[in-house]
Amino acid sequence: xxxxxxxxxxxLSTSTPSGVASGVSANITSSIRSDIPxxxxxxxxxxxxxxxxxxxxxxxxxxxxxxxxxSERVYEHRITVKMAIPLAKFAIYGFAMYHILxxxxxxxxxxLVAFSGLAGAAIGFxxxxxxxxxxxxxxxxxxxxxxxxxxxxxxxxxxEVRDIGLRATRLVSPDDSLISVSNxxxxxxxxxxxxxxxxxxxxxxxxxxxxxxxxARAMQILREAAVTSRYVYISDKRPVTILLKDYxxxxxxxxxxxxxxxxxxxxxxxxxxxxxxxxxxxEGIEPPKAGVVEMEEGSGQS
Amino acid sequence: xxxxxxxxxxLIEKSIEDFEEGKRGNVAxxxxxxxxxxxxxxxxGEIIGSSGLKVDARSxxxxxxxxxxxSEKIVMVDEAHRLYRRKIGGFEAINRFLSFIPSxxxxxxxxxxxxxxxxxxxVLGLGRHFPQKIRLSKMGAGQIQEMLLSGYEEGELTFxxxxxxxxxxxxxxxxxxYQKTLMGRSIEIPYPVVDIRSIxxxxxxxxxxxxxxxxxxKLARISDGNPGVAEYLWNEALDYPEVRxxxxxxxxxxxxxxxxxxxxxxxxxxxxxxxxxxxxxxxLDLSAEKIAGLLEERGLVFSEGDVIxxxxxxxKSVVEHLRRLRLVW
Numbered sequence: 001x002x003x004x005x006x007x008x009x010x011x012l013s014t015s016t017p018s019g020v021a022s023g024v025s026a027n028i029t030s031s032i033r034s035d036i037p038x039x040x041x042x043x044x045x046x047x048x049x050x051x052x053x054x055x056x057x058x059x060x061x062x063x064x065x066x067x068x069x070x071s072e073r074v075y076e077h078r079i080t081v082k083m084a085i086p087l088a089k090f091a092i093y094g095f096a097m098y099h100i101l102x103x104x105x106x107x108x109x110x111x112l113v114a115f116s117g118l119a120g121a122a123i124g125f126x127x128x129x130x131x132x133x134x135x136x137x138x139x140x141x142x143x144x145x146x147x148x149x150x151x152x153x154x155x156x157x158x159x160e161v162r163d164i165g166l167r168a169t170r171l172v173s174p175d176d177s178l179i180s181v182s183n184x185x186x187x188x189x190x191x192x193x194x195x196x197x198x199x200x201x202x203x204x205x206x207x208x209x210x211x212x213x214x215x216a217r218a219m220q221i222l223r224e225a226a227v228t229s230r231y232v233y234i235s236d237k238r239p240v241t242i243l244l245k246d247y248x249x250x251x252x253x254x255x256x257x258x259x260x261x262x263x264x265x266x267x268x269x270x271x272x273x274x275x276x277x278x279x280x281x282x283e284g285i286e287p288p289k290a291g292v293v294e295m296e297e298g299s300g301q302s
Numbered sequence: 303x304x305x306x307x308x309x310x311x312x313l314i315e316k317s318i319e320d321f322e323e324g325k326r327g328n329v330a331x332x333x334x335x336x337x338x339x340x341x342x343x344x345x346x347g348e349i350i351g352s353s354g355l356k357v358d359a360r361s362x363x364x365x366x367x368x369x370x371x372x373s374e375k376i377v378m379v380d381e382a383h384r385l386y387r388r389k390i391g392g393f394e395a396i397n398r399f400l401s402f403i404p405s406x407x408x409x410x411x412x413x414x415x416x417x418x419x420x421x422x423x424x425v426l427g428l429g430r431h432f433p434q435k436i437r438l439s440k441m442g443a444g445q446i447q448e449m450l451l452s453g454y455e456e457g458e459l460t461f462x463x464x465x466x467x468x469x470x471x472x473x474x475x476x477x478x479x480y481q482k483t484l485m486g487r488s489i490e491i492p493y494p495v496v497d498i499r500s501i502x503x504x505x506x507x508x509x510x511x512x513x514x515x516x517x518x519x520k521l522a523r524i525s526d527g528n529p530g531v532a533e534y535l536w537n538e539a540l541d542y543p544e545v546r547x548x549x550x551x552x553x554x555x556x557x558x559x560x561x562x563x564x565x566x567x568x569x570x571x572x573x574x575x576x577x578x579x580x581x582x583x584x585x586l587d588l589s590a591e592k593i594a595g596l597l598e599e600r601g602l603v604f605s606e607g608d609v610i611x612x613x614x615x616x617x618k619s620v621v622e623h624l625r626r627l628r629l630v631w
Contacts, residue, residue: 224393233631235424235631236424260627260629271586275586
């Protein structure tokens with residue numbers, strides 16, 4: 001400390017005012033540094049840490065591949081198995097970080113405090129979004145607003161959840177586009193989950209018919225089209241419901257039925273619609289007629 | 303060698319007694335294919351005698367008046383699941399039958415394919431019409447042994463192990479395979495699976511099973527406790543006076559979704575005419591003839607004239623496959 005003071009005085013005698021300030025700060029910094037034991041990070045430690053991260057990445061890929069493969073093999077429990085994927089990923093990366101900090105760097109309490117301070121500064125200045133995304137990922141995994149395999153709507157994006165990553169959730173849209181939505185954003189958005197962990201999912205099918213059609217027969221046909229579909233799933237808790245709504249110029253028939261696998265949502269809708277309309281035509285049930293206003297002769301001429 | 307059905311017969315007798323005392327509870331006998339429900343109905347018919355009428359459900363589709371004009375108080379409808387088709391307009395006959403039941407004061411004893419029953423119970427609430435449900439349950443190895451050996455003297459048959467007993471008992475891993483069709487070629491990828499049944503059935507040397515016990519354990523496992531399937535496999539193994547234990551697990555199935563749906567229809571009927579199958583598949587733009595040919599080629603069904611039926615030895619793997627796809631519930 002005496003050496004440091006001597007250094008300060010010598011700096012004061014030889015420097016300009018700005019030089020004085022920088023000299024003081026440099027000395028204070030070196031004073032603080034002397035209180036904290038050196039991290040002792042050399043190239044081999046960096047290499048080891050990188051190796052652990054690389055192994056964690058490879059392990060994650062392998063676990064994800066195996067769980068995905070297994071989930072497709074046990075088809076009826078697909079979503080249950082896929083629930084384990086994000087948990088496994090977070091566990092592997094968490095263990096890797098613990099190993100790097102605890103075993104490779106062997107941080108003491110003081111070092112850990114210093115590291116936390118540096119990490120806090122880094123997060124505050126540049127990495128806050130990234131950290132918010134990672135924290136968002138943790139919240140999603142723990143709170144389970146959705147799981148891998150669910151069909152969700154987030155911020156106007158609709159699709160099957162393919163992956164819940166550290167930073168973002170990936171959806172596959174019905175037109176096979178891969179959409180990445182930031183985990184942080186997910187938490188701030190209104191989220192609609194169509195199946196909430198079940199493999200089956202409700203599909204709503206609307207058909208519009210002429211008001212003069214035989215409604216009772218039309219409802220029966222739509223019900224039979226739904227219950228005989230090769231994609232339907234029916235149980236006590238998953239019934240088929242047919243609803244009717246009257247509009248001024250047409251009537252809407254709505255079938256609420258469950259598709260056995262959410263991946264077949266659109267095939268189910270298409271199958272029911274096609275067969276219902278074929279039966280409607282055979283029974284003389286017609287679609288709504290376009291509103292035609294009959295004009296008086298010559299009224300259209302100016 | 304049909305099963306004894308002692309418990310089931312007792313339940314039917316009880317329903318008849320209750321009916322005669324003025325308490326009606328219509329009976330539904332529910333079973334998988336090959337469980338011998340026709341034998342059960344035959345025996346029930348003998349109990350009922352001339353006071354009962356036995357009708358084949360298929361005939362009711364064309365001639366419902368048989369039922370309406372029947373003077374008998376007890377009506378037995380065999381294979382009642384044939385009253386519906388899984389298509390738009392395919393529920394007319396069954397709805398007519400279910401509407402007729404409350405208007406009649408007779409007792410109805412019916413048999414149903416279990417897969418059709420589950421489907422119709424969800425769609426039409428079938429269970430409410432038949433308060434007395436008799437489900438033919440799986441048979442254990444001992445029951446199968448008793449059923450199949452009932453016609454033989456003790457020691458008359460010799461059980462020959464074609465697979466060494468020790469190898470069979472110590473087996474922890476068994477071989478399974480994943481079949482996939484790629485570019486028109488069927489590829490089989492074998493992989494090991496843990497044989498939990500084998501591990502469970504491992505015993506010490508002092509408790510070592512006899513060849514006969516091992517045979518019937520395996521038969522019960524492969525037939526999934528289905529007496530009809532067990533009898534078929536028994537006949538395959540029987541080379542009098544020897545019984546050869548060369549039973550093999552049924553192969554895994556590789557069918558696409560439409561083919562699986564079609565075989566699900568066959569399963570839910572037990573057997574079906576190609577014309578009837580076509581009634582269901584045509585609105586889906588599927589060819590019944592083509593799919594029936596393909597299923598027969600894979601060894602899952604057999605055809606007799608224009609009727610196709612599930613092969614008894616393929617039943618277990620067909621059911622497992624359809625359950626996996628959630629095509630049967």
